Amino acid sequence: MRLSCDVLVAGGGVAGIAAALRAAREGARTILAEMNSFPGGTAINCMHRYICGLYSSGHVEPDGTLNGGIADEICTELKKLVPGTKPVKMGKVHLFPFATGNLIKTLRLLSEKQARLDLLYETKVVSVKVQNGRIRNVFARSNTGEIEISTQAVIDCSGEGAVIRLSGASSHISPPEERQLAGFCFKITGIEEPGDMAPVSVPYYISQAVIEKKVPDYLKYTKFYQGDTESEGYCLISIPPGDSPERIREAKKYAAAVHGILADSIDSFRNSSITEMSSGIAEREGLRMKGEYMLTEEDVLSGRKFHDGVVKSAWPIELWDREKGPTYRYLEPGAWYQIPLRCLKSPDIKNLYCAGRCISASPEALGSTRVMGTCISLGEQAGLAAAKEMIVP
Numbered sequence: 001m002r003l004s005c006d007v008l009v010a011g012g013g014v015a016g017i018a019a020a021l022r023a024a025r026e027g028a029r030t031i032l033a034e035m036n037s038f039p040g041g042t043a044i045n046c047m048h049r050y051i052c053g054l055y056s057s058g059h060v061e062p063d064g065t066l067n068g069g070i071a072d073e074i075c076t077e078l079k080k081l082v083p084g085t086k087p088v089k090m091g092k093v094h095l096f097p098f099a100t101g102n103l104i105k106t107l108r109l110l111s112e113k114q115a116r117l118d119l120l121y122e123t124k125v126v127s128v129k130v131q132n133g134r135i136r137n138v139f140a141r142s143n144t145g146e147i148e149i150s151t152q153a154v155i156d157c158s159g160e161g162a163v164i165r166l167s168g169a170s171s172h173i174s175p176p177e178e179r180q181l182a183g184f185c186f187k188i189t190g191i192e193e194p195g196d197m198a199p200v201s202v203p204y205y206i207s208q209a210v211i212e213k214k215v216p217d218y219l220k221y222t223k224f225y226q227g228d229t230e231s232e233g234y235c236l237i238s239i240p241p242g243d244s245p246e247r248i249r250e251a252k253k254y255a256a257a258v259h260g261i262l263a264d265s266i267d268s269f270r271n272s273s274i275t276e277m278s279s280g281i282a283e284r285e286g287l288r289m290k291g292e293y294m295l296t297e298e299d300v301l302s303g304r305k306f307h308d309g310v311v312k313s314a315w316p317i318e319l320w321d322r323e324k325g326p327t328y329r330y331l332e333p334g335a336w337y338q339i340p341l342r343c344l345k346s347p348d349i350k351n352l353y354c355a356g357r358c359i360s361a362s363p364e365a366l367g368s369t370r371v372m373g374t375c376i377s378l379g380e381q382a383g384l385a386a387a388k389e390m391i392v393p
């Protein structure tokens with residue numbers, strides 16, 4: 001099959017959906033290719049419960065999002081599904097709660113009714129043709145066969161830098177031993193009279209099992225989140241990065257071990273069971289573009305502004321070190337920094353943009369930029385930039 005478009009978006013996580021929406025709204029004929037059968041990417045695979053990165057830092061309840069736009073639209077649609085949803089405060093930050101199914105519904109609702117946007121699910125981008133420093137064609141594989149797409153611009157929203165890698169654009173990634181801990185989530189149902197203590201007692205009992213050497217050290221960073229009803233909850237376990245089949249088998253084995261410890265140690269978990277698991281390992285750090293500019297730790301913590309700043313963020317630098325576990329370095333209360341458009345543009349492939357997890361950022365800066373709220377706004381800005389380039393040559 002041969003298709004043609006103005007903007008091709010690779011990957012339909014939150015960044016990809018926002019990029020495709022914005023490009024299409026700017027008048028570009030847009031195609032989004034996503035290898036899963038649903039939108040939302042890591043947020044869905046890893047059963048996230050909160051959108052992080054939407055608000056400025058500090059203790060005061062936020063009166064609006066930092067970037068507005070599609071991030072606001074998504075929150076508005078989520079609120080229609082659960083009226084009364086408000087940002088919740090956790091430590092020094094505010095988060096927007098959501099249920100996984102509602103995020104899929106919302107992303108579908110916004111994208112399926114969008115004019116000039118074609119959504120190709122179960123379609124994986126597998127190669128690209130570069131000519132004179134521009135991507136001319138993108139090749140994808142779907143259930144029905146090969147697809148060749150000619151395009152004016154490409155936005156890599158694959159999370160793992162698939163198009164950046166395939167096109168030979170400059171990229172960077174930390175060596176395997178330096179990458180942060182990855183995550184794997186599972187849902188528990190049948191919890192009886194849980195009370196409010198599970199987020200504290202779950203890590204406590206898993207840490208005890210680590211001390212007794214029953215499970216590996218990194219499981220002591222296990223987190224527990226309340227589900228949509230009192231009787232369900234979500235456990236997020238930490239594991240070393242790598243998405244091989246053996247690593248997924250290992251993650252499932254440790255999920256079962258963690259649940260076994262909880263069922264043995266906490267009365268309310270005794271008759272519970274695991275009813276859902278992540279479909280893969282959720283990586284915090286993957287291959288990223290080496291863009292026209294690389295955002296640094298100093299930029300984030302000093303609240304730096306840029307002449308081409310397009311996205312605001314105030315999320316702390318959140319790193320999941322293998323030895324130290326999670327650490328958070330916060331901006332000053334009320335402060336925020338900007339991400340410049342140059343972090344979304346390839347210096348060597350003229351019509352290649354990126355958004356979401358694969359923008360040009362140091363590992364530390366990525367610890368702040370990679371959360372969903374920021375990824376949505378990055379997608380929106382990449383969509384705008386890619387469409388502008390095409391319409392006004």
Ligand SMILES: Cc1cc2nc3c(=O)[nH]c(=O)nc-3n(C[C@H](O)[C@H](O)[C@H](O)COP(=O)(O)OP(=O)(O)OC[C@H]3O[C@@H](n4cnc5c(N)ncnc54)[C@H](O)[C@@H]3O)c2cc1C
Nearest residue numbers: 011013014015035041042052124125158159183356357372
């Ligand atoms: C363990 C863990 C917990 C987290 N918790 C939170 C949280 O609670 N709140 C929060 O806001 N953020 C959280 N994050 C961060 C957040 O999940 C992601 O960084 C964010 O969702 C990334 O969005 P994205 O669109 O850039 O990428 P992704 O969501 O990874 O989407 C990329 C999409 O591209 C598709 N794709 C990949 N390759 C191809 C290809 N070749 N062709 C076609 N499609 C392709 C994938 O299937 C995927 O759907 C967490 C991250 C991790 C790892």
